[in-house]
Amino acid sequence: MVETAVRTAARPVARERLVALAERSWRPFALLAAGYAIWWAVTQFGLVAAYKLPSPGATFQAIWNEVGYFAHHTWVTTFETLLGFAVALVLGVLAAVVMVTSAEIEKTLYPLLLFAQVVPKVAIAPLFVVWLGFGLTPRVVVAVLIAFFPVVVSMVTGLKSVDPEMLQLASTMGASKVKTFVKIRFPASLPHLFSGLKVAVTLAVTGAVVGEFVGGNEGLGSVILQANGNLDTPMLFAGLVVLSLLGVVLFVAVEFAEQLLMPWHASRRGETVTVTY
Amino acid sequence: MTVTQQAPAVEIDKVAVRFRGKKREVLALEDVTVDVRPGEFVSIVGPSGCGKSTLLKLVSGLLKPSAGAVRLLGGSVDGPRHDVGFVFQRAALLEWRTARRNILLQAEMRGMPEREAAQRAGELIEMTGLTGFEDALPHELSGGMQQRVALCRALLHRPPVLLMDEPFGALDALTREQMNVELHRIWRETGTTVLLVTHSIAEAVYLSNRVVVMTPRPGTIAEVIDVDLADERDYAATMSLPGFATATGRVRELLGAAGGHE
């Protein structure tokens, strides 16, 4: 009896979580609705010329008219983003693990990493096209490069923020380095990693689009570029709307994965935020 | 060395510990010498910051002395020792593991047989009154409950030497008494050598064969007090024995003279 009481109090069932999510997220939706209303009003009453700012109706009409076209290009961009994000995730985590195991390696790699980060990706993207051709590869590479940094930095911070006493405890247990890593260090660094992943996933979208701008004729980036060339503003806006949606969906997906993997973290965070009088 | 008597379980020999920080240097311990016989229960009391936690970390090999030597169970300590159970001053639980799985961490790290570990964990949970909270996460437990989880974790592998750093500091008076009685029983039954750091004079005297009283920083040993009480101790009855009053009185006197906060 006591046990079940504890469990329900601690881990809300899916429906309760959904309600909580709705309660937390109605405000941004309200803001979005207000923005939409303003957009509609501005165009409706001719405050801005239609060729500069298409009405929401025209924008959604543009998507509707070319659903297949948009679906294809959205898929291309999504694929590049996810692939780039996944590669950045794996490489970033590995690099962070290597860096925290040896101070020497960290000192060697950090300046290199920082250098790679400060080089403007937009500026070197054309170079990748020269090197890697017009295919998928250069676009994914740009996405990886741009998403890599937040992953490494957050993971290094996470791995270093483990309670030293916890590690001391592990050593009195005769735990091997690998076991200590798997059971203590890695899980303890997840909250930090995820805050980096949320940044990384949105940056990966940017990376893919930058890649599409400079090379190839596929993806939402090239849709926007083409529409711009044709002075087809409804199409341009349609591309922007779909792209923004993609970013939001991916961000929410990472947040969802975070809650799924670390219910302890989410619930504790929830508690510190809500003060019950 | 000639075998005269039983070799001590813990030998702390003229140990000093100096912490070098960026801004200051702290001499935490100076010329500390203590021997603990196998199966003995020794408590350490002293003002805050006098180096009690430091002393326990020395014994377990988590900290290297700046001078002197430490021996544990006949071997010199030169690295983390696995043959101890350690309860830290803070519970140090993994926040993503339930109480039971935090206790079982000990078994997983050591590669103990699962069956045996699970059964032992069950016993310890019952004994420490954690029944019903096995599946609670640390943030759902009170501070005292968290400490009890840490205690179970330290006892899981039946260590020959148990090191405890204020394990009952977060408990209410009544639970603390119960835990004292429980710990006393465990000690009697298992013959474990115990080193306990505590701020409670009554707790130290009730549980111990000897009480080590320390001076403020740099921590040195003011006096080691022999507790003149039988090993078999009933809690309430012990409190009214003359041996108990003598020992607590002496400890209090020493701490007062040492300028402690107790």
Ligand SMILES: Nc1ncnc2c1ncn2[C@@H]1O[C@H](COP(=O)(O)OP(=O)(O)OP(=O)(O)O)[C@@H](O)[C@H]1O
């Ligand atoms: N890692 C460290 N680096 C620098 N100084 C330290 C370190 N650990 C402890 N000290 C210092 O050593 C002294 C003794 O610390 P210790 O934690 O052993 O005290 P304590 O007797 O356990 O105190 P309390 O009763 O408050 O727990 C303190 O002055 C503390 O500032």
Ligand SMILES: [Mg+2]
């Ligand atoms: Mg201490």
